Amino acid sequence: MKKILFTCFVFISLAAIAQDTKVAWDYPIKPGMKEWKKFTSNEEMVNACQIPEKILSALSTEDLMELCLQYPLIYDVFAFENLNHGLDKLFGDFNGIRELYRRPDISNSLTNRYVREVQDFSFLDSRASDIEKGYFIMSVSAMEVLLASIERSDNTGKEDHRAILQNLVSGYEAKSKYADYFKGFGFQTNFYSRSRLISKMDKLSIGLLPHKDKNAVLLSGMADAQSINIIDNLSYQLIK
Numbered sequence: 001m002k003k004i005l006f007t008c009f010v011f012i013s014l015a016a017i018a019q020d021t022k023v024a025w026d027y028p029i030k031p032g033m034k035e036w037k038k039f040t041s042n043e044e045m046v047n048a049c050q051i052p053e054k055i056l057s058a059l060s061t062e063d064l065m066e067l068c069l070q071y072p073l074i075y076d077v078f079a080f081e082n083l084n085h086g087l088d089k090l091f092g093d094f095n096g097i098r099e100l101y102r103r104p105d106i107s108n109s110l111t112n113r114y115v116r117e118v119q120d121f122s123f124l125d126s127r128a129s130d131i132e133k134g135y136f137i138m139s140v141s142a143m144e145v146l147l148a149s150i151e152r153s154d155n156t157g158k159e160d161h162r163a164i165l166q167n168l169v170s171g172y173e174a175k176s177k178y179a180d181y182f183k184g185f186g187f188q189t190n191f192y193s194r195s196r197l198i199s200k201m202d203k204l205s206i207g208l209l210p211h212k213d214k215n216a217v218l219l220s221g222m223a224d225a226q227s228i229n230i231i232d233n234l235s236y237q238l239i240k
Contacts, residue, residue: 024063025055030072045073046093056095061103065113068096074142078185082219083192087149101153107160110150111167114143118171124181137181141189144168148193151200158201165197166239191231192221198234205234 029035029048039045049072051059059067068074071094077086091097100106117140124133147164150156172190175182195217199206208230209215217223217231 025051025059025067027067027070027072036072042073042076049073049094051096051099053095056099061100061105061109064096064100064103065109068094068100068146069113069139069142071096075138077142077145083145083148083189083221084219087145091149091152101149102155104155106153107150107156107164110143110147111164114140114147114167114171117143118167118174121174121178124178133181137186140171140175141186144171144189144193148196151196161197161201162239165194165201165235168194168197169235169239188221188223190221191217191223191228192219194235195221195223195231198231198238201238202234208234 027049036045036048039048051067056064073093074090076093077083077090080086080089091101103109117136120136123136128136147168150160150164168190172187172194175186175190195206195209195215199213199218206213206215206218209217209227210224215223215227217227223231
C-alpha cells in the first residue's frame with residue numbers, strides 16, 4: 001500500500017507537466033498552480049476539476065478522452081489497494097469520465113489511444129528524463145485500468161471486449177521487452193485489466209483461479225505465478 005501511495009504522490013504532481021493537447025477547453029486550476037496549493041481537501045480539488053456541462057456535451061469523444069486522461073486527480077485510482085474502489089471514486093467524482101463511458105464510440109477511442117501508447121514504447125530508449133519516462137509509464141497504466149472499465153459502458157459488446165483483450169495482450173508482450181521499466185506495478189495494471197475483461201467474457205473461467213472471484217488479480221492486479229499462468233492462458237484462448 002505504501003508503495004502505491006508513494007507512486008501516486010509522485011505522479012499526481014506530474015500532472016502539471018503533462019503534454020498539452022489541442023483540446024479547446026482546459027482545467028482552470030491544476031497541480032502546480034498557486035490556487036491548487038490553497039485547497040485543503042480532496043473535495044475542493046474534485047469540485048475545481050469538473051467540466052462545465054455545456055462544454056461537456058459539445059466535446060468530441062476524442063477530445064473528451066484526452067481531458068479525462070489529463071484529469072488532475074486521475075491517479076487517485078492508484079491510492080487504493082483495491083483498484084475497483086479507486087475506479088468507483090473516479091467515476092463518482094468526475095463528470096467527464098461518466099460522460100466518456102456513455103459515448104457509443106468509447107471502445108474504439110480508448111483502444112486506439114492505447115495502441116498508440118504501446119507503439120511509442122521506444123520513447124523509453126530515448127534520452128528523456130526519468131520524470132518524463134515515469135509520467136509515460138503511469139499514463140500507460142492509467143489507460144489499462146480505463147480499458148478494464150469498459151464493462152461500465154452499455155455501448156460495448158463481445159467483439160469490443162475481445163479487441164480490447166487482444167490489445168492488452170499485445171501491450172503485455174511489449175511491456176515484457178521493457179521489463180526493467182514496468183516491473184512490479186507496471187505489470188499489475190495489465191493483469192488487472194485482462195482478468196476483469198476475462199471475467200466479463202467468460203465468467204466460469206474465473207473459477208480456475210485460486211480463491212476464484214476473490215483472487216487478488218481481480219482486485220489489484222497482484223498475482224502469484226499460478227494466477228499469472230491462468231490469466232495468460234485464458235487471454236490467448238479468448239482472442240483466437
